[in-house]
Amino acid sequence: MSIFKGWGARGRALFNDSKGPWGSSGGNGGAGGDDPPAPPKGPWGEPPKRGGGGRGPVGRSPVSSLDDFLKKNRDRFGGSNGGGPVATAQRPDPKYLYWGLAAFAILWLLFTTMHRIAPGERGVVTTLGEYSRTLAPGIGLTMPSPIERVQRVDVEDIREVTLGSAAEETLMLTGDQNIIDIAYQVRWNIRNPEQYLFELAQPDDTIKQVAESTMRAAIAQVSLQDAIGNRRGEIESLVSEQMQRTLDNYRSGVLIQGVAIKQADPPAAVNDAFKEVTAAQQEAGSYINQANAYALQLRQKAQGEATAFDKVYDQYRLAPVVTKRRMYYETMERVLQKVDKTIIEAPGVTSYLPLNELRRTPPREPAQ
Amino acid sequence: MDLVRRRPLISGAVALFLLMVLLSTFAIVPETRQGIVVRFGKPVRIVNRYEAGERFGQAGAGLAWRIPFAENFVWIDKRVRAVDMERQPVLSTDQLRLEVDAFARYRVVDPLRMFIAAGTEDKVEQALRPILGSQLRNELGQRPFSALLTPEREGAMENIRTGLNRVARQYGVEIIDVRIKKADLPDGTPLQSAYERMRSARLQEARSIRAEGAKRAQIIRAEADAAASQTYAASFGRDAEFYNFYRAMQSYETTFIGQEGDKPSGTSVILSPDNEYLKEFTGR
Numbered sequence: 001m002s003i004f005k006g007w008g009a010r011g012r013a014l015f016n017d018s019k020g021p022w023g024s025s026g027g028n029g030g031a032g033g034d035d036p037p038a039p040p041k042g043p044w045g046e047p048p049k050r051g052g053g054g055r056g057p058v059g060r061s062p063v064s065s066l067d068d069f070l071k072k073n074r075d076r077f078g079g080s081n082g083g084g085p086v087a088t089a090q091r092p093d094p095k096y097l098y099w100g101l102a103a104f105a106i107l108w109l110l111f112t113t114m115h116r117i118a119p120g121e122r123g124v125v126t127t128l129g130e131y132s133r134t135l136a137p138g139i140g141l142t143m144p145s146p147i148e149r150v151q152r153v154d155v156e157d158i159r160e161v162t163l164g165s166a167a168e169e170t171l172m173l174t175g176d177q178n179i180i181d182i183a184y185q186v187r188w189n190i191r192n193p194e195q196y197l198f199e200l201a202q203p204d205d206t207i208k209q210v211a212e213s214t215m216r217a218a219i220a221q222v223s224l225q226d227a228i229g230n231r232r233g234e235i236e237s238l239v240s241e242q243m244q245r246t247l248d249n250y251r252s253g254v255l256i257q258g259v260a261i262k263q264a265d266p267p268a269a270v271n272d273a274f275k276e277v278t279a280a281q282q283e284a285g286s287y288i289n290q291a292n293a294y295a296l297q298l299r300q301k302a303q304g305e306a307t308a309f310d311k312v313y314d315q316y317r318l319a320p321v322v323t324k325r326r327m328y329y330e331t332m333e334r335v336l337q338k339v340d341k342t343i344i345e346a347p348g349v350t351s352y353l354p355l356n357e358l359r360r361t362p363p364r365e366p367a368q
Numbered sequence: 369m370d371l372v373r374r375r376p377l378i379s380g381a382v383a384l385f386l387l388m389v390l391l392s393t394f395a396i397v398p399e400t401r402q403g404i405v406v407r408f409g410k411p412v413r414i415v416n417r418y419e420a421g422e423r424f425g426q427a428g429a430g431l432a433w434r435i436p437f438a439e440n441f442v443w444i445d446k447r448v449r450a451v452d453m454e455r456q457p458v459l460s461t462d463q464l465r466l467e468v469d470a471f472a473r474y475r476v477v478d479p480l481r482m483f484i485a486a487g488t489e490d491k492v493e494q495a496l497r498p499i500l501g502s503q504l505r506n507e508l509g510q511r512p513f514s515a516l517l518t519p520e521r522e523g524a525m526e527n528i529r530t531g532l533n534r535v536a537r538q539y540g541v542e543i544i545d546v547r548i549k550k551a552d553l554p555d556g557t558p559l560q561s562a563y564e565r566m567r568s569a570r571l572q573e574a575r576s577i578r579a580e581g582a583k584r585a586q587i588i589r590a591e592a593d594a595a596a597s598q599t600y601a602a603s604f605g606r607d608a609e610f611y612n613f614y615r616a617m618q619s620y621e622t623t624f625i626g627q628e629g630d631k632p633s634g635t636s637v638i639l640s641p642d643n644e645y646l647k648e649f650t651g652r
Binding site for chain 1: 396397398399400424425427429430431445446447448449450471473513514517518520521544545547548549550551552553559562563565566567568570571573574575577578580581582584585586587588589591592593595596597599600602603604606607610611613614617620621624625636637638639640645646649
């Protein structure tokens with residue numbers, strides 16, 4: 001469409017040009033003829049801007065100076081017939097006008113025929129709307145602007161669609177009819193720029209919707225425990241594969257690079273119950289640890305005592321009587337050393353003794 | 369050139385007129401659109417019509433013409449477009465509710481029919497939206513809740529697509545696929561009861577984990593006790609009598625002297641001279 005506007009502007013400009021000198025005498029030329037110094041800026045200002053606008057920054061300064069140049073030129077030209085209100089006494093020089101036009105045309109051609117395609121970009125060329133070819137990175141040549149147009153598409157840039165976030169819950173139903181709060185990200189790029197440009201009405205929306213529906217379908221096939229835990233990787237690859245299939249079915253020209261589940265948690269409303277499970281697991285673990293410690297201790301003790309007995313018994317076997325007596329006396333010695341002793345000669349007195357008085361040496365209380 | 373100099377106004381007007389005719393005769397047809405040429409309200413031909421399997425640059429895109437002032441272009445999208453459905457409550461055979469949010473992707477394959485039946489893409493979408501909703505309700509309403517969650521597996525989506533396609537064909541539109549974007553429990557009681565079920569299931573799990581832990585701890589202790597007894601028996605069983613003596617000695621020591629640290633309260637022993645220990649004391 002802009003092509004026609006461009007042409008239209010040029011057409012008008014041409015028309016103005018032929019009318020310029022005439023308009024100065026009559027003053028009834030319509031849009032451009034009322035006030036020669038001011039109005040030409042309108043129509044003349046337009047075409048260079050259109051030409052330069054879409055075709056790179058280099059065009060700007062020459063165009064604006066060209067603009068001034070043309071304006072000056074027109075003033076002079078307009079004054080040539082002598083009838084205008086502008087009192088320029090100089091001779092007209094139409095050559096400037098033609099030079100200006102030529103310069104403009106050359107610039108126009110330059111900027112609309114040569115296209116610099118950055119690495120990672122492709123330029124899709126349409127000839128009067130019809131797809132003609134795709135330009136590879138580098139300098140690409142096309143026909144000038146109204147005839148051929150170039151749409152640049154970045155095919156290397158990995159784009160991201162993020163669905164769900166930590167801030168708000170995105171709930172989905174799992175296969176065992178539980179609810180999961182999920183956040184995930186889809187990374188994609190453009191594989192086929194023509195298809196991407198021409199096949200989908202809303203490519204970004206489409207990718208988002210397909211991601212949502214595919215993820216929902218995948219989550220609905222696994223249990224909550226699997227989705228939260230160890231089958232995440234499996235879900236990710238499944239979703240990315242199925243999304244690719246669906247988007248290929250739309251001929252979207254999009255390549256899914258990967259799906260990443262950033263978060264898969266039970267919803268906040270039941271989080272406490274899930275924490276309770278973790279606490280129970282830890283508690284059960286601590287029960288078992290305590291039991292293991294007890295078992296270890298008991299076994300060591302038993303082995304220690306048994307070994308000690310075995311050693312003593314081996315010696316005892318060598319000289320049973322002596323060993324037994326020795327052990328008896330040694331033990332008695334140690335025992336009786338520490339206790340209060342009373343030896344009664346006569347039999348039957350025991351019951352008359354004031355037992356409490358016998359404690360002559362009170363047990364040494366905290367000695368040190 | 370001479371004519372232009374002499375009659376600039378007239379030549380200008382002629383040029384303008386010619387330009388307008390030129391502009392209104394030709395139009396650029398991009399790859400993304402198909403056009404219908406309408407002569408006084410009656411469609412006469414189609415430009416850049418969608419053909420399955422066509423390749424870009426070989427279809428009808430490019431320059432198109434019409435008879436100025438008599439014919440008009442009506443543009444129709446050639447790309448894949450979406451029909452987004454409003455959220456629909458679906459009732460399963462076991463009387464459970466599910467809120468379903470779906471969309472369909474379509475493409476205008478017969479622009480003429482589409483132009484006659486609806487006119488614009490928006491009107492097609494408006495017409496298809498309620499039909500998509502009712503197809504969805506009908507198809508999913510025949511299933512129990514558990515099957516509702518995975519309609520893809522059941523072939524339900526394909527049935528919905530076929531059903532919707534039957535209607536869509538009357539609008540010159542082809543449904544590419546129907547997909548369920550969201551299937552959620554309705555807010556309020558169903559959601560709360562699902563939460564409640566999840567919560568109680570977790571608490572039950574927690575309890576069983578605790579019990580399991582306690583059970584295993586007890587078994588470990590018992591096994592250790594058994595192992596210790598076995599060790600004792602194997603060793604002490606070699607001579608029960610000596611064990612009796614040996615253990616008695618240890619026991620006296622523990623009882624009367626105490627193990628290091630805790631001393632038993634003072635003990636008084638009254639010994640009879642007949643005592644085994646004092647046998648030699650009497651000097652016999």
